[in-house]
Amino acid sequence: MSAGAQAAVEAAFRDEWGRIVATLIRRTGDWDLAEECVQEAFAEALRRWPTDGVPARPGAWLTTVAGYRALDRLRRSARGAELLEQIAHDPLRSRDADSEDDHEEDATEMIEDDRLRLMFTCCHPALALEARVALTLRTLAGLTTAEIARAFLVSETTMAKRLVRAKARIAATGIPYRVPPPELLLERTSGVLAVLYLLFNEGYSASSGDELIRTALCDEAIRLARLLHTLMPDAPEASALLALMLLQHSRRDARLSAAGELVTLEHQDRGLWHRDEIDEAERLLAAAGPLAGGGTYRLQAEIALCHTREAADWPRIAVLYSALEEVVPSPVVRLNRAVAVALAGDLEAGIRLVSELAQLGELAGYHLLPATHADLLRRSGDLAGAAAAYRHALALAPTETERRFLQLRLDELDP
Template identity: 45%
Template sequence: MSPSGTDEGVDGLLRELAPRVVGVLTRRFGDFCAAEDAVQEALLAAAVQWPEQGVPDNPRGWLIQVAARRMAEQVRGEQARRRREEAVAARTPADRLTAPAADEDGAGDRDDSLTLLFLCCHPVLPPAAAVALTLRSVGGLTTGEIARAFLVPEPTMGQRISRAKQRIRASGVAFRMPAPDELPRRLNLVLHVLYLIFNEGYAAGAGPELQRVDLSLEAIRLARALHSAVPESSEAAGLLALMLLTHARSAARTGPDGELVPLAEQDRGRWDAAAIAEGIGLVTAALPRGPVGPFQVQAAIAAVHDEAATADGTDWPQILALYGVLARLSDSPVVALNRAVAAAMVDGPETGLELLAALEADGRLAGNHRFYAARAHLRELAGQTDTALADYRAAAARTASLPEQHYLRLRAARLATAPAPAEPAGPAPAGPAAAD
């Protein structure tokens, strides 16, 4: 054993190794559910032993051996044997599960993390289940960590993960990469799941924290691994670029007490210059390769924001043009919402409000707090104080994020006590509904 490292170092190593070990055992024995359960127990054992006894010289082999032994114990039981027989007609006998693995010493070594990622994001799973299973099996997070991230009880999250694994088993999905003709659609599903994970980290849907940085960083880690595995995918590069360019602003998005700081008021000196440079490099290289997809365009929009030295220096006409491209690629009401705000920055708040009226008639954002927040902002710019005040209050009542509630109520309170403007305000930097 090597000298003991810090608990943080061990946790990072375990997260890196978890999907590789699950992949090895799933590939060898054909039972993803049993492999995933066994690896989780091996990870728990390592988390207890390694900080005290030191990290093994071959940590991956150690985890494979411990997890394989656990699988052997399961197979010896009649119930486990029946489960395996239902999943696969004929598998390696249980006594061979504990034999030295051919690839534990490096021979035939192969990383199945990408295959595992595609399995966890399989179309048989709804998005919420795919997110949870990906964080558990590929991200190496414990059920408790995932439950805390999504503000649900641990037993609830455990049931969600268990049901996801049962659906994978019942579907009879093979542990292999998608066929070439199937890969584009499956890759899009993987990108979508990683995007959902990042968004929940960057803008938590509920609770006292505006963002969960650890969740965002995990999404970035997985997106980076995916991009390395499929470098020819311009959308995988675009997603990684979008995450980096957006996460670069994280440190400036909250004040000393965790309060929301809108994009126009952020200290841009606190933005992560290295992440911005990497993100710009990725999207600049990806766009000419094509085909151009939604993640690349969103990354380009984020890059325009990040390149502006000040909020007043933001190139809103370019952002509006990019939203026009994005609207043609993605029929999303959120894209339409952000495009309306960008149009207001270029042509005045009345233009943006006209676009929001059409979006309201569409009905897809009915009850969404971001719609009311955007309309409140544009109505405030247009000098429509009373309706802006009502929209700020409506937005605050519809969000479960406490920092967003506080910010929106503060805007409403300031508007209620401010003197009426002599004339409608002109274009100004966008509020929270635009890019942050």
């Protein structure tokens, strides 16, 4: 097969899969049928493009082929005949039946909406979170069941069952295939964002599993966040989430040492950061409107952006953490605020915040609490206090790498 045709099919798969599946689901109401027909259309492309040449508009070609396959199958089943009858009478379903020719503008708009419909349906809150994640990866991103199973460390059979049940549940419970009405839009959009961020974190933070698949998860999450941002340009949290993902992802090559150990932000080789991604994130945030009233992704992204500067602006980071704590009152956020306050110049206040947190006991067992305490005490000159806190942190640290790091700091106190 010619490399050009092969590459064209791969590119079309990346760009068009979700779009075509989404359109076919709208037209047939049948998720399995839609997926199978789109798969067949891609198989057909692999057969025909090398000899016939790559069509001028691959997406339209694939949509047409998949659409005919679906019609064909529907005609052959009793349920299908009934459905075709409905389709004939449903303007929403039939309007872009010939998307290649007429009404092109309308059809394009409708198809863009299809992907949003699919996104909101895959991330519907009446589905279990793991089902939302699996459906999003399968139907929108086009990952295979085997790939999704590998990413979440379950067997392929388990993942296949999960997908079957999720699709059955959508049909049986009456989960609508639509973009939510205005009164639900904000709430449901944050549900979609949560699924995308979970996808990203699954790829970003887990240390076990197949490295290739994990990178793919991050890439897919970013692609879907970018899509959502394109489709909903007026949703500030969508662009903020995209920026946040880009900022975290830009450091992927600097996060691990040659020995495979985590490298903290301040010790990373900045030359390894992907500058273009940081720039894109910065542009997104600059266009995201006023910071006041910003949501959690906006605040986290702004903090991440501060950390990309040569010298971090700690007073600003402290203010951002304080705003974030108001939106998400979590002790971990407060711990981060304590560090920012201390490094912004008020060491006393930072230490006080950490001590208060320790007294509350909510983070008992979390080694970063005494480790942070130790670091701030060391900076204030209280070496005995710092040593005690380092020993406490050592006893709690979950990994060998972290224990080594803490032991090193402890040794430095007592030369």
